[in-house]
Amino acid sequence: MKKMFMAAVLMMGTLLSACSGAEPSSGSGKLKVTTTIAQLEDTVRNVAGDKVEVNSLMGPGVDPHLYKASQGDIKKLSEADVILYNGLHLEGKMGEVFEKISKSKPVIPVAESVDEDRILTVEGNKNAHDPHVWFSIPNWIQVTDKVEEVLSKEMPEYKNEFKKNAEAYKAKLKEMDSYAREQIASIPEKSRVLVTAHDAFQYFGREYGMEVMGLQGLSTDSEYGLKDVQKLVGVLSDRNIKAVFVESSISQKSINAVVEGSKQKGHEVKIGGELYSDAMGKSGTEEGTYLGMFKHNVDMIVSSLK
Structure with a gap:
């Protein structure tokens, strides 16, 4: 598998060399932007x-922690004028791809634009950052500002329009932020x-006042064992927690x-429902938008834990 991945990276280098210095590659004259995660795609739109x-x-149900660039992805990346990815090691398997491609075009890790004091780290390792910044709407507002900045730099003739659109979108984000706080408080x-x-929801927990526990670590690449299961079972039983949640991408x-x-310990716990963590819903659905995904999660959590 490693040999195949490196071959893909080398192929990408050849494609990028051919594209270097080109004008916006869309036949319509529009800037072509490729994102890794759908949350970013929706924000760009x-x-x-x-x-x-x-x-x-990365579409619905795709786990970015384990994702590897396919040859089709390499074509999309080579044809893009700008690439936006989350960063903070969310797309852990694509580091070499981004390093190679950044030599010929803007490749922007947008999560790294969030204020440093708002970035969570792993306990005991300050150099390991939690990449799931979209679960704090105040964080995502900063990401939206970064998207506006990048687009305005690439297409300055539309700078005022991008600013107007960003302000309108941030107003909707703030409304959702207020909704989440009100609902979780119930x-x-x-x-x-x-x-x-x-462990994808620590930003959500910090922002909206919930204690968050994940069986695996920040990455789904992490292993879990019997002790991890037993620890969670003990917490659920001791605190009479009624529901746990599955994730659409795991x-x-x-x-x-x-x-x-x-159940074996005599405590009944139900599956409270499916949350969207690293991936959003299907395109064309409410859950296929960042705001719709966020509302779905809030409503599912509240209805199961009240």
Whole structure:
């Protein structure tokens, strides 16, 4: 697999050399923007309107932690004028790709534009950052500002329009932020415990007042064992937590182990529903937008834990 991946990287280098120095590559004259995650694609659409062509490499149900660039992805990346990715090691398997491609075009890790004091780190390792910044809307507002900045630099003739669009989108983000705070506050305080397969919701927990526990670490590449399951089962039982949650981009196997372990201990726990963590819903649905995904998660959590 490693040899195949390196071959793909080398192929990309050849493609990029051919494209270096080219004008915007869209036949329509529009700037072509490629993003890794769909959350970014949706944000670009809201800021840019119809002035760019944008697509995401990672669709519904795709786990960015384990994602590797295919030959089709390399073609999309080589044809793009600008590439926006999350960064903070979310797309851990694509580091070499980004390093190679950045020699010929803008490749921007947007999460790194979030204020440093708002970035969470792993306990005991200040150099390991939590990449899931989109679960704090105030963080995502800063990402939106970065998207506006990048687009305005590339297409200064539309700078005022991008600014207007960004301000309108940020107003909607602030409305959703208020909604989330109000809804989460309606859950009894002792029940504000969010248990999921991997530790993707710490920003959400910090921002909206929930204790968050994940069976795996920040990356789904992390291993979990019997002790991890037993620890979570103990918490659920001791605090009488009624529900745990599966994630759209991760196998239910790990959470099912927690549910079964709780049952064996005499504590009934249900699957509260499916949350969107690293991926959004299908394109064309409400959950296929950042705001729709966020609202879905809030509503699912509240209805299951109240």
